[in-house]
Amino acid sequence: MSQPSTAPGRQHRTVALAAMAGTTIEWYDFFIYALCTGLVFNQLFFQGFGEDSLIISFATIGISFFFRPVGAALAGHLGDRLGRRAMLIATLVLMGAATTLIGLVPTRDSIGMTAPIILVFLRILQGLSAGGEWGGAALIAVEHAPTGRRGRFGAFPQLGAPLGLLLANGVLALMTALTTDEQFLAWGWRIPFLLSVGLVAAGFIIRRKVEESPVYRELKESGNHSRTPLAALFKHHWPLVVGGALLFAANNAVGYMTTGGYVQAYSVNHLKINPTTILICVMIAAVTWLTSTMVGGILSDKIGRIRVYQIGFVIQLAWMFPFFALLNTANTGLIVLGLIVYSIGLGLTYGPQAALFSEMYPTAVRYSGAALSYAIGAVLGGAFAPMIAEALQTSTGTVYSVGVYLTGVTVVGLVVTFFVKERKDVPLGDTATDGQHDEQATVTA
Structure with missing residues (x-):
């Protein structure tokens, strides 16, 4: 049998914690750059662009997102052919090397235009790593988990994002x-x-201590693994890739207001709030995001992934404009309140994601499918979200225009949930081959 339900609970927890530890480090590295974009890089690397320095600085966040699908395709192909474990280590090392080197790049005053070019190149390497990292971490956690607890264990790698944000x-x-x-x-x-x-x-x-996924090991032993997983994915399962990408885009655009540094930059540059103060406010919100993400994963095992997503998206919609109203008060207490409720909807649309994306695809193309849905969704949702928000606020003179933009993205995600089938109780091993796509399609026509 392909399900690891008979494995000791300690093993499940060990794998889940290892996935969480890795994603925390990855997202710490990724978010440090995003947070410094509006606080540092616009002044030290892009200062020659005058009033547009902040927008251009935010644009470098988006550039890296276009390389996420490349990283996802490469890591997904190798992960489906060689295993999940090897990719977990490779992506972690790549991200760490790029992040460390960013800390050593001379400023524009020292080496001229070479400085921003090097900075952008290293950010691209971060994008490649991030594109492949999540799929491996999500799959290693979910494929080790028992059928009825995949949402719970799949939430652990999701915790890496709020933990990384908190740490950064x-x-x-x-x-x-x-x-x-x-x-x-x-x-x-x-x-x-x-x-x-x-x-x-x-x-x-x-x-290094994490064992290979038992579901993947069974696939390899059966000889049913695909030699061309990407080709099989797009031939049989492309609607799933599109559906998953739109779901994540709706979460990612909203999340990147804090993880991408827009709220921090707006608070410091427009509301004149002390940088330390707003960073602490976001830390408090990150704890709420952390908690609601875990709750979302656990709750999805009880009422289903789709229902939890829908609840989260409704909260995002209902709170969007009140959040910006509270932010505009420049009152620390009210900003914290706004961020806390904001983070609840964010967590509920993030916690079930690893389980849902894993259940959407057959084992033979699961890494490629989950990673690409995630990476493309990040491009559509988060890539230029901070830059778009800054441009909208600057051109309209009001932060509420950002709320309109985020509302539209969230509505798209909510609509997609009504076309996604619930598969929380289907054993992952039952989708081990990629030739039965008609019976296994997750997004309805």
Whole structure:
């Protein structure tokens, strides 16, 4: 049998925690860049563009997203052919190397235009890593889990995003508190990037102990694995890729208001809030996001992945404009309140994702399918979300125009949920081959 339900509970938890540890480090690395975009890079690397320096700086976040599908396709192909475990280690090392090197790049005042070019190149490497990382972490956790608890265990790699955000904001808040503005711009911002060396070393040790997925091992032993998983994916399952991408785009655009640094930059540059203060506010929200993500995963085992998604999207829609109204007060307490409720909807549309995306695809193309849905959704939703938000706010003179944009994206995600089938109780091994796509389609025609 392909299901690991008879494996000891300790093994399930060990795998889930290893997946969470790795994604936390990955997202810490990824978010540190995004957070420094509006606080540092616009002043040190893109200052020659005048009033457009902040928008151009945010655009570099989006550029890396276009390389996520490349990373997802490469890691997905190798992950479906060689296994999930090897890709977990490779993507972690790539992300850590790129992040550490960012902390060593000279500024534009030192080496001219070469500085932003190097910075963007290293951000692209981060994008390649992020594109392949999530699929492996999600699958290794879900494919080890018992059928009735895939939502719970699949939520662990999802926790890496709020934990990474919490860690990134915490380290930056500490550095801004311990240094003057001049010191922070001179060298303080580099410390969080250089810390990645130690974090990646710890993650490498943890992930080396993870065994290969039992579902994937059975597939290899049966000889049914695909030699061309990407071709099989797009031949038989392309509607699933599109559906999954639109679901994640609706979550990702909303999430990137904080993870992409827009809220932080808007608060500092327009509301004149102290950087340390707003970073702490986002840290508090990250704890709520963390909790609601875990709740979303657990709840999805009880009432279904789709129902939890729908609840989360409705909360996002209902709270969008109240959130921006509270943010505009520049009152710390009200901003925290706004971010907390905002993060609840975000978590409920993020917690069930690993389980849902894993259940959407047959084992033979599961890594490729889940990773590409995630990566393409990130391009559609998060790639230029901070830049779009900044451009909208600047051109209209009101932050509520950002709310209109995010409302539209969320509506698309909510609509997609009504075309997705619930498969929470279907054993993953029952979808081990890629030739039965008609019976297994998850997105209805």
